[in-house]
Amino acid sequence: MAKKVKKRKEIKRKLLHKYRLVILNESTFEEKISFKLSRLNVFVTGSLFIVVLIGFTILLIAFTPLREYIPGYSSTQLKRQATELTFKTDSLVNVLNYTNRYLNNVRMVLRGDIENTQVNRDSLFEQFKLDPANVDLSPIREDSLLRAAVALEDKYNLFESNQETGTLVLFSPVSGAITQEYDPEKKHYAVDLVAPEGSPVKSVANGTVIFSEWTAETGYVIIIEHKDGLISAYKHNGSLSKGQGDLVKAGEVIASVGNTGEFTTGPHLHFELWSNGNPVNPTDYIDFK
Template sequence: MAKKVKKRKEIRRKLLHKYRLVILNESTFEEKISFKLSRLNVFVTGSLCIIGLIGLTTLLIAFTPLREYIPGYSSTKLKRQATELTYKTDSLVRTLDYTNRYLNNIRMVLRGDIENNEINRDSLFEQFKLDPSTINLTPIREDSMLRAEVALEDKYNLFERNMEKSDLVLFPPVNGTISEQYDAEKRHFAVDVVAPRDTPVKAVANGMVIFSEWTADTGYVMILEHEDGLLSVYKHNGSLSKVQGDIVRAGEVIASVGNTGKFTTGPHLHFEIWDNGTPVDPMNFIDFN
């Protein structure tokens, strides 16, 4: 027991024993600075300096751009760029998917393929049929006032009346004799109009050129996109007057009658109308005589 006490006293004496650190002038041995130190003071002071240095380094790394120079530490700028690129990539993927579907529709129009030639109207009516007993048909005051106001405007506004047409009327692309009519059973989704070579072919409505190229089977082909998902297709042309991206007006010359392509049988216009991916008979909307 006495040995342990003696050992503790010895350790305490060594820790608290005072030493003097003196800085002298080398030439004159004049004392400039002196410090009284002990082992305990040196240990405490050194520990505090190390802790302070670690804290300062941590603050510099956490709140200054210096952290970007540490290998393996991600940069804030790089994170931001990666996030922006992720959003752009996702947007490009959606755009690419939409473009591919759009191109598939164009290819379908060029090949004359459709997924389903017949639509069961009864099944559509049954699907969207509503039960009148579940709907409140009592007119409200605001609805009655709006109907009266619209009726009054329609009564006196003779020139700007917004009339709903039951049938769509289009500008005839060319006048001539019909050599082959629309026949869905034979997969001939067009009318063939015989006309002299180089007769101007005109746009049936306002729209934009989405295809204007040469194809081996149908020669010079032009496809116009109109409002409400309507497409007009002109095949076997002798020449094309418009390019992809051009805006055309109804009645504007876009091509000329020709006899181009492997499947042609003489100078004529092969004309198609597609409504939201479904072919329709052009003679229901156009008088070619």
């Protein structure tokens, strides 16, 4: 027992024994700096220094780009680039799909191709037609207010009022008589309207010009995309007033009546309407009288 106590005292004495660390001038042996140290102080100081160094290293790696050089860590820049490339790829796929649909619609309108032989000849009005027997026609307060508002509107402001209510109103593209009717059996998916050469051709509704070019068979052609999947095509024009990408309003002049293209038989407008990829009878939409 005494030996153990003596040994402990000896260890304690060694740990707490003071030493002096002196820094001397080599030439003059003049004392510059001196430190009083013990083994315990050196051990504690060294341990604290190691802990601080480890902590600082961990923080440096965790919050700086240095972690990218450690095996197992992925690069933040590479992650960002991969994410950006993913978004760009999705966008390009969407643009490609839209472009393919656009080109397919233009091809069908220009060549008169249809996806199936059963052409849907119902007009937009027929699609939304309701049976009056199943509708409550008794007036309500909102209906009375609407009637009062309509009564105060300008009687010539037909299109603007229908735009606010969401109803699509189509105008006649040109003033003239129909010389050839819509006849899907003969693959004539249009009505031909005779008019003096140079007469203005107008857009039947608001839309965006998706094609405005010269073709050998149908001369100057302009195609406009409207809402609800409706496309209008104007062929054999003498000149075009709008280019691809232009926004047009209903009744705005987009071309002039002409006699261009191999299939023309005189100054007239070859007018087509397409709904969701299928040709429809323009007379179901427009009163050409």
